[in-house]
Amino acid sequence: MSFISAAEADKNTYDVIVVGSGAAGGQTAYTLTMDGARVLMLEAGRHYQPATETPMLQTNAEAPLRGSGTPEKPFGFWDATIDGGWDVPGEPYTSASDDPARKFVWWRARMLGGRTNHWGRISLRNGPYDFKPHTRDGLGFDWPMGYEDLAPYYDKVEMLIGVYGSNEGLENTPNSSPGVLLPPPKPRVSDLMVRKHAAKLRIPVIAGHRAVLTRRLDDKLLPKLLHPGNARAQAILAADMKKRAACFWATPCGRGCSIRANYQSTTVHLPPALDTGNLDIVTDAMVRTVTKRKDGAAEGVIYIDRKTGAEHRVKARVVVLAASALESVRILLNSGVANGNGKVGKYIMDTVGANFGGQVPALESLPPHNEDGADGGHMYVPWWLYKEQLAGALGFARGYHIEFGGGRTMPGMGTGAGLEWLNGGSYGKKFKEDVRRYYGSFVGFAGRGEMIPNDDCYAELDPNVKDRFGIPVLRFHWKWSEHEIGQAAHMQKTAAEIIDAMGGRMSGPPQSGEKAIKQGGIIIHEVGGAMMGNDPAKSVTNSFGQTWEMKNLFITDGATLCSNADKNPTLTIMALAWRSAEHMLGLMKRKEL
C-alpha cells in the first residue's frame, strides 16, 4: 500500500478514512496503521517529497527577490509551503464584516503534510490550568479531560517526533517525563543577554521546546516504549528512526528538512505508517462531504479529484476529519452532520499576537561567530504572572509567552535596511561601517497569548459563494474581547521593559492593544469550531473527538479544542490525535464500530 490513484482507492476497502495529512492526520494514521488498521488518507494538496524538494543551504541571493515574501509565497521564496497562504487561488472565504478589526484571515497549505512542513516547530504542553480555565477564572469552557489524561500522550508524541527543551517545574508549565526531552541547544548571545536583564524584572527565561533533533533519537529504547508488545511496530519505527539525522545546525526549519532532523508529518509520521503496508494515500483529493448510512452512521466521504474535477466516493468503518480545524468545520457544515445542536463553527479561536523590537548597543560590532543554531528560538519566556492575574491585578484574564530572537542570522532584505532611526541616514563607506556595526544587534519579541472563546467569533457557510470545485465556502465573524486587547498592550509593555533593561533602544513607542494586536488568523493557530465536552447538548464531540451524533465520525485536529492556551497548539493536537486513535482501535477491536 502506498500512494495510489483515486481510481485505485475506489476499489479498495478500508477500516478508516483520514481526511488530512498534517499534524492531526499524520498522527492519527500513524497510530492506527502501526496497530494494524487499514487506512486511506485523503490530502487536498499535491504529493510532496522533502528529501528531493527541500532547498537546503541555499542563500537568499539564490532566490528571486532575495527570498522576500510575496503573495504567492507569503513566508518567503524558500518556505516549504506549496499552494498555500492566506489566499489560495480559487478557494476563497468571506468575512461578515468589512471592518479590518473584525476580519479573520485563514491560512491553508495544499500539500502532503500540510503546514507541518513549514511550521515553527514550537512544541509546548498545555498545563493543568489550561484544561480547566472556566473552573479557574469563570471564563470560557473547561475541557472534558484534565492534564493527567493527556500527559502520557504528550510523552509519547515528544518521544516519537523528538523535542528539545528542559524541565523547569514552573507553574502551569509541565515537565516532561524523565528522559523524554532532547537537550536544548546552547543559548545565543542575545538569549543570554535577555535572560540576564529579564531576571531583574523577575521574568523567567528558559529553554525553548521545539521539535528539532539536537541529537539522534534512541532507536533501541524509544520504539519499545512507544509500542509495547508490538514487535512489528517497534521494528518499523526503529528502522525509520535510524534514517533521521540530527540537526546539522544550518538551514531555516521553515524550508522543511531533507535530512529529517525536525518534525514534519512527511518525514516523521508518514514514512513509518507507509512502511506498515496499511496506509494508502490519495493526494489532490478535496473532500466535500461526509456521507451517511441508512442507520445514521457515517458511511464515507465524497471528494473531488483536483486534477480532473471528477467526484469520488469512498467508504470505511470509521471516518476521521483531520483537515485542519476550519476545513473540518466546513466539511461538517457542508455535510449537515454532527450539528443538531448548532455548535459546529462556534467558538473559533486564534492566538493573540503582538510584536515589538529594539536594538541593543551591547550587541554591536561583536566578533563573527556562527549563531544559526537550531534556527528557531533556543529560549523563551513562559507566562509568569499567574498569581497576579488570578487576583485581578492585570485587567486581562489569560497569559502569554514571549518568543524572542536576535543575533547573527542569515542576511536577507532586512539587513542594513531602515537604519535611519539609528544613524540618521548614511551612504558610502560610512554606511558600510554602520551595517557592520548594527548587524546582529537587533532583538525581536513576539508575544503569543491565549484568546478566550467568545460568541462573536464563529464560522458559517456563505449562502452565495462557492470555491472552484463548487463547494460552499466559510464566512467568518470575528471580534477580539477586552482580554485579548489588554493582553496585547501588556506584551508591548513587557518587551519595552526588557529592551530598556538591556540598555537597548526601542524601534518605536509601545502601541495600544488595539493597534498592536495582530488580525485574527495571522498567527495561524486557529482552533475550535467543533468543541469537545461532556454534554451532547453543548458540544460536538466527546473527549476522544468522537462526534455525539455519529459514533464512527471523529475529529482529531484542533477543531475540538475548548480553549487555546498560549502554548502553541500543534503538540496538543498530536497528543489528542494519538489518544483518539487508540480509542478508535479499542472500539474497532471490540466490534463497537
Add this chain to the structure above:
Amino acid sequence: MSLDRRTTIKWMFAAAATVPSLQALADAPQPQARAVPAGQAGYGTDPDLVKEWRPGGPWPLTLGAAARLTTTVLCDLIIPADDVSPAASSVGVVDFIDEWISAPYPQQRADREIILPGLLWLDSEAQGRFGQSFAGITDAQRAAIADAICSPAKAASELAAGAKFFARFRDLTAGGFYTTPVGMKDIGYVGNVPLERFDGPPPELLRKLGLA
C-alpha cells in the same frame, strides 16, 4: 505597472517644482524602462525550489540602458568598494534591483513607483545643478546631491520625495548586497555551514559581555 512619462513628470513636479530640463527628459528618445507586461505572472505558488534562479528568469527585466547606468552609479555611491568588500554593482546588485522593480507583486510595483521617478529626478537634479546626468557628474558633485537627501529627517521639505526615494533605494541596495557571499562575509555572517555540534558563542566573548 506601466509607468508612463506623464506619470513620471507629474511625480517630479510634485517633488520639485523648480527642476529645469523637464522638457529635455520628456523628449528623451529612449524609454526609461519597458512596461511590465500586462498580466505578467509571478513564479507561482509552487515554484521549483531546487533549480537555479537568476534575475530575468521568473519575469523579464525592464530597466533601459540609461536607467541601468544611473542605478549602477547610485548603488556604488551607497556601497562603494572599500578595504573589506567590493562595490555593490560588481556583485549583481543592479540586476537584482532591476528584477525587483520589474516584479509583478504589489510591494515591488509600489517600489517601482518610487524608484523609476526617483532615478529620473536624480538625473534632472544633476542636470539642474551641474549640467550633466547623474552618471556624468563628478564624485564630489554626486556627494553634494546625496548629502541633501540621505537623511529623511534632515532633508529640505522640497527634497522630501528625493529623500524617500534614496532611503528605499538604499534599502534595496543593502538587501541586494549583503545577501551575496561577499556581502555576508563583509558583516561577518559565518553560518549556513553544516556542523557536527553547535557550541554556542565563544566563551571569551561571553566573559567579555558579562554573560559567562
